Amino acid sequence: MKIFLSLIFFSLSLGATELEVLSKHPIWLRLLHFEDSTSRVDSQEYFIHPQGNVNSKLELEATIKAFNENQTLGNDPWKAACSFPARYQFLIDHGFKFPKPDCVDYNAWRKQLDIKSVSLVFSSYYPGNPASIFGHTFLKLNFDENHVSKLTDYAVSFSARATDPMGVIYALKGLLGGYQAFYEISPYYMKLNEYVHTESRDIWEYPIVLSPLQIDRLLAHLWEQYKKASYSYWFTKENCSFQLLALLDVAFGDTNLAEESELTVLPAKTVKQVDATGKLGLGTIRPSFKKQLLYRYNLLNQSERQEYEQELDQKFQSTNANVLDAVIAKIRYEQLKVNEDAEKRKEISKKLLPILQRRAALKVKTEDFNKQWYESMSEENPVRSHNSSKIQINSGIRNDKSVLGIEARLGLHSPTDREEGLPHHSEVNYLSFSIDHRDDQTLVQSIRIVDILSLQPKTTANSGFSWRAGAGAIRRLGYRAGLAPQTAFSIGYSIAPIRSLSLYSLIGAEASVHTRKIKDVAIGNNFELGLIYTPSWFKLRHHLMGYVFHDYNRRRPWIKASLTSQYALNKKWEVGLKGQYIFNTPYQYQKKSDEYLAMILRHF
Numbered sequence: 001m002k003i004f005l006s007l008i009f010f011s012l013s014l015g016a017t018e019l020e021v022l023s024k025h026p027i028w029l030r031l032l033h034f035e036d037s038t039s040r041v042d043s044q045e046y047f048i049h050p051q052g053n054v055n056s057k058l059e060l061e062a063t064i065k066a067f068n069e070n071q072t073l074g075n076d077p078w079k080a081a082c083s084f085p086a087r088y089q090f091l092i093d094h095g096f097k098f099p100k101p102d103c104v105d106y107n108a109w110r111k112q113l114d115i116k117s118v119s120l121v122f123s124s125y126y127p128g129n130p131a132s133i134f135g136h137t138f139l140k141l142n143f144d145e146n147h148v149s150k151l152t153d154y155a156v157s158f159s160a161r162a163t164d165p166m167g168v169i170y171a172l173k174g175l176l177g178g179y180q181a182f183y184e185i186s187p188y189y190m191k192l193n194e195y196v197h198t199e200s201r202d203i204w205e206y207p208i209v210l211s212p213l214q215i216d217r218l219l220a221h222l223w224e225q226y227k228k229a230s231y232s233y234w235f236t237k238e239n240c241s242f243q244l245l246a247l248l249d250v251a252f253g254d255t256n257l258a259e260e261s262e263l264t265v266l267p268a269k270t271v272k273q274v275d276a277t278g279k280l281g282l283g284t285i286r287p288s289f290k291k292q293l294l295y296r297y298n299l300l301n302q303s304e305r306q307e308y309e310q311e312l313d314q315k316f317q318s319t320n321a322n323v324l325d326a327v328i329a330k331i332r333y334e335q336l337k338v339n340e341d342a343e344k345r346k347e348i349s350k351k352l353l354p355i356l357q358r359r360a361a362l363k364v365k366t367e368d369f370n371k372q373w374y375e376s377m378s379e380e381n382p383v384r385s386h387n388s389s390k391i392q393i394n395s396g397i398r399n400d401k402s403v404l405g406i407e408a409r410l411g412l413h414s415p416t417d418r419e420e421g422l423p424h425h426s427e428v429n430y431l432s433f434s435i436d437h438r439d440d441q442t443l444v445q446s447i448r449i450v451d452i453l454s455l456q457p458k459t460t461a462n463s464g465f466s467w468r469a470g471a472g473a474i475r476r477l478g479y480r481a482g483l484a485p486q487t488a489f490s491i492g493y494s495i496a497p498i499r500s501l502s503l504y505s506l507i508g509a510e511a512s513v514h515t516r517k518i519k520d521v522a523i524g525n526n527f528e529l530g531l532i533y534t535p536s537w538f539k540l541r542h543h544l545m546g547y548v549f550h551d552y553n554r555r556r557p558w559i560k561a562s563l564t565s566q567y568a569l570n571k572k573w574e575v576g577l578k579g580q581y582i583f584n585t586p587y588q589y590q591k592k593s594d595e596y597l598a599m600i601l602r603h604f
Contacts, residue, residue, distance in 0.1 A: 022094060023057035030250050031087055031221065032056055033229075035259075040238060042180065043230040045074055063087055067098040082106050083227065086220035086250065106223060113154060115219060116145035118210055118251075120244075120280065121155070122271050122382050123195045124202040124288075125423045133428055133452065134412060135267035135382070136195070137241045140188055140205065141219075147207035147281070151189040156222060158183050158243040160233035174235040181233035183226045183243070192286070197336045200290035204381065206271065207281035210251060218251035236410070236430075237263070241270035248274065255279075264389070264410050264431075268382035268421065275383050285377050287369075293333045294462060295369060296326035311355075321364040327355060385421030386571050386603040388412045394578075396597035398438060403595065405436040405445070415453065415532050416541045416566035417603075418574065425502040425532045427453035427468075444483060448472035455504055455532075457496035466494040466504050468528065474512065476522075476558065477584050477593050486512035490526055502532045510549055524550045539568040559583040566599070574601050 022028065032052070033040045039053040048066050052059030066073065066080035067088060073080050081088040082103035091098070119140040126132040138157035143150060160179035164170045173179055195201040210218070225247070231238060242265040245257040257273055274280045287295070299322055300308060307323045308330075310316035318324055331352045338344040378384075388411035395404050409432035413422045429452075434445045449471045456464030468490045473483040490508025497503075506528045513521050531544040542565045549558040559582065566576035576599040584591045 019060065020057060023060040025094075026256075027090055027250070027253065028060065029056060030246065031090060031224075032059060033246060040231055041229045042232055043228060046224075046228045048073060048080065064091065064096065067091065067096075070099050070101070078103060078105055084224050086217060086224055089217070089220060109223065110219060113141060113219065114143060115141045115154075115215060117142040117147045118208045118215060118218065119147055119149070120206045120208055120271065120274060121191075122204040122206070122267055122283075123191075124204070124380070124382075125426075125428070126195075126199050126201050132199075134235075137244055137267040137270055138191065139244060139247070147205075149188075149205055149284075149286070151187070151192070153188040155186050155188045155191040156183065156244075156247075157186070157191070158231075158240045171235075174233065177232035177234045177238070179233045180230045181243075182230050183222065185222075185226060196286060196288050198339060200288040200333075202288050202291060202377075202380070203286040204271075204283045205286065206275075206283045206383075208248070208274070209279045209281065214251045214253065217253070218247065221247065221250045237265055239265060241265050241267045245270055245273065252277075252279065262389070266388050266411055268385050269388055271382050272385070272387075280383075283381050283383060285374075285380075287377070289329070289333045289336055290462065293326070293329040294459075296322070296329045297459065299367065300326060314351075317358065319358075319362065321359065321362050322367065324355060324359040324362070325366050328352065328359060331355070379420050380422075380424075382421045386413075386418050389604050390414075390417075390601055391604070392599055392601035394436075394597045394599050396578075396595060398436075398595035399593055401438060403436055403438040403597075405434060405597070407434040407601075408432065409448075415543045416564050416576065418539070418568040418571065419534065419541070423454075424499075425455050425496075425534070427451060432472075443475065446472060446474045447483065455494040455502050457502060458493045459495075465491050466506065467491045468506055468508070476512065476514070477582050477591055484512045484514040484522075486510070488526060490528060492528075500534050500536055502530075504528075504530045504532075506530075522549075522551045522553060524552045526550075541566050541568075556584075572603050574603075575599065576601070 034056055037054060039047070041047075041053065044050075044053070047053050047059055049055070049058040049062035052062060063080075063084065065071075071080045072078070073083055076083050079101045081098060081101040082105065085103065085106055088098070088101075119142060121138050121140050123132075123136040123138075125135045138155050140149070141154040141156060142148070143153060158181060160174065160181040162170060162174070162179050164173065192203065196203055231243065233239060242258060242261060245261060245265070249255050249257050255277055257270075257277070261270070261273070271280075297305070297308070304320060304323050307316060307318045307320060308326050311318050311323060311327045312330065318327070331348060335345055335348045335352070338348070390407075390409050392407040393405070394407065397403065409429050411430055412428040413419070413426065414429060415425060415427050419425075429448065430450045432446075432448045432451070436443055436445050451470040451472070453468045455466045456462060458464070469488070471487040472485075474486045475483055488508060488510035490506035492504065492506035494502055494504035508526050509524070510526045511521070511523045527548045529546045532542070534541040542563065544563050545561070547560040550556070551558065560580065562578065562580040564576060564578045566574050568574045578595075578597045578599060580595050582593040
């Protein structure tokens with residue numbers, strides 16, 4: 001009753017029914033981050049009413065009361081309307097009249113930002129961190145109304161504050177919402193240093209079409225979130241991308257991007273979601289230092305590459321501008337890799353200085369990235385990627401008998417999938433399964449938690465390792481049990497004589513448990529040879545693989561060879577063929593299996 005008396009005092013009468021309706025208004029629920037009947041915000045200080053996180057009407061009543069009475073909340077040094085400027089504006093827009101607050105800190109913050117436009121930023125895939133293997137998204141607050149990118153712009157990101165080192169515990173807690181996450185605001189150059197320089201990731205920037213009113217609403221809600229809100233972080237759902245969609249929903253006012261997101265929310269998919277609204281401009285790339293180095297190196301002919309090698313070994317002083325540009329790019333890249341070691345950086349700087357002086361003396365302009373390079377980079381634009389989830393039907397022959405199968409995965413990409421907008425010649429699959437029907441028997445063949453193949457072709461300009469890792473359960477020919485828990489890791493090298501061809505060799509360890517008996521615990525080393533070929537003139541992709549697992553307990557090999565070819569009909573549909581041969585040698589007898597399958601799959 002006190003709330004309604006105060007409303008009369010401010011020349012506004014509102015009935016209980018109207019209050020109930022307003023508490024269910026989409027914008028109000030978005031400001032509270034409600035999903036069904038509960039807020040996703042964990043921090044109680046984000047709510048004025050003790051039950052505000054589960055009752056939007058009680059929170060609305062408490063908010064109106066706090067604004068009317070010009071209350072100060074908790075330890076805040078300012079009034080309630082200054083703590084929640086987006087809520088304040090929402091109620092003003094719906095006819096409420098409140099005492100006008102003097103929000104000194106909020107106004108100073110807004111003046112410091114002085115934002116004229118906003119961009120959506122996608123940071124490319126980074127296999128070195130489980131949280132970033134799917135890429136990352138954040139917002140960039142621009143001082144320029146035409147979205148001209150400046151190092152002094154601000155970045156708005158949502159990230160978990162993890163207390164564990166990267167590893168199994170880190171990955172599990174991230175998958176299960178075990179970390180608290182917050183909005184962060186930092187200078188854009190800090191993000192560039194982290195992603196472009198330290199982690200060698202490309203940055204894609206997309207201008208977002210926002211009116212001044214929508215920008216004002218975004219910043220007002222960002223203040224509320226930045227100061228008071230914390231969330232549980234889930235790698236594949238309520239992550240950086242999901243929360244940015246929720247923030248953009250508040251800004252746009254007429255979208256339901258967060259609500260429409262699926263079971264998994266991946267950064268590339270969210271870029272495509274915003275793009276589908278028509279509110280996203282064309283993307284521009286800011287290449288990583290590593291990509292800049294590879295570009296400079298690929299400009300060199302064979303004799304220039306020899307000069308490049310000799311220059312790096314300090315056996316020759318080149319006067320070729322392209323060679324020196326490539327050498328400078330290489331040394332700067334090496335310098336970034338030892339960024340935390342002041343002595344090594346100083347040593348590298350000594351080596352770099354005379355080369356810079358010789359390059360400047362040539363008085364020849366450094367060749368900029370050419371049109372052909374930008375066209376090739378446009379193929380990596382995440383907007384062009386296929387959807388991450390997949391369902392696949394297999395039909396064919398196994399050991400002279402017909403077999404019908406189904407496979408599915410939540411994400412993200414296989415080596416033979418259409419690869420536009422995704423990491424080149426790579427595999428990142430998680431939460432997948434396969435089921436076969438044969439001889440009137442239906443069996444689950446595999447349940448996978450994650451499978452990753454990261455190829456880093458070895459060149460003079462790139463000395464990174466290639467690796468594969470996987471975990472889940474498999475059914476293995478020649479072992480008595482059905483599905484067996486299995487994990488494997490291998491490391492090695494790959495080469496790419498041409499961009500469309502990757503050859504790789506990996507060696508590692510593998511373990512699986514087939515029964516409770518110790519002799520059926522398979523532990524050993526694995527060896528893999530592979531070839532991935534994706535000719536640019538045809539939408540056909542091939543993956544040839546040979547795999548050997550040597551079981552230490554049984555002292556024998558388990559061998560698999562397979563060839564998969566896939567053709568992309570469009571972004572959603574693909575067809576393919578697969579041939580596979582498996583050979584196993586148990587104690588008394590041999591087992592082998594061969595299969596030939598036709599496949600049709602859909603990305604969704």
